[in-house]
Amino acid sequence: MAKTPRRRPGRMIPSLLRSLFRRPATTRYPFVKWEMPDRFRARPVVHTENCIGCKMCVRNCPSGAIQIEDMGEKMFQATIDLGRCLYCGQCAFVCPKKTIELTKDFELAAFDRASLVVVYHAKPKPVEEPAASAQPKAAEPQAPAA
Ligand code: SF4
């Protein structure tokens, strides 16, 4: 039969004393916010103005969290259910137009599941500025006739 170890309550005192003079390992969250590392993945955001409606994101999402709807006139609306999202980043990885971005916003707590469904409304495509090389050149000054 195994012996019960003797109880020595004073054994923890040195450890307690050392802890008094150490910096705490925790932060005062939510009063002090931690800067998340660059590759941290949290709330996905869809910049719908660049979406071409290919639905690669929908086909590759492992949890069926993202939907794309055609709103006509080459505009697309995205819906993401953050309650189903795994924050894997697969949608952003496969998007050919780099329309989806996984931000560092991890404060996603909500009181009900319905408020976790986020709609990114369709936006018109940005008007492209003509490239500098395509602009007509200013007329060059001509040498006066002799
Ligand atoms: S991050 Fe992953 S789970 Fe979330 S919408 Fe994108 S592909 Fe789906």
Ligand code: SF4
């Ligand atoms: S993969 Fe990108 S471009 Fe294609 S539907 Fe999804 S968000 Fe739009």
